[in-house]
Amino acid sequence: MCFRYRMAYEGAIGTLPDKEQWQIIEDVVDIGVPNTSRPRGRPKKRRLTNFLEKDKKVHKCSRCSLWGHHRSTCKNPLQNNDTMTQNENPLSKRRKLDSRRTAETINDGVEFECLPLDGF
Secondary structure (H helix, E strand, O other): OHHHHHHHOOOOOOOOOOHHHOOOOOOOOOOOOOOOOOOOOOOOOOOOOOOOOOOOOOOEOOOOOOEOOOOOOOOOOOOOHHHHHHHOOOOOOOOOOOOOOOHHHHHOOOOOOOOOOOOO
């Protein structure tokens, strides 16, 4: 193994047989740890958004009719009832339709009889 190593680096790098032959440089600059610091925790995802991706939807408060927050986090005072009725038209509730299928229409008064099948 040593023979192949010497063949590979024979012309490019000369080997030093002993530590006494090392050149000692007097103007040595002490290189320390880099000054970069990383924040705590998992790093945030940095990615480019695709042009097909939709923007975030802005919420409208149903209490004060302002954009940017929900009703549960609304800190604005309540509006008067008079202004609420003028601004909003309350929709009438739909009545639930009666079921079209009842027990009478399903059976139609016909009784079914189960007979065993022969030949199978």
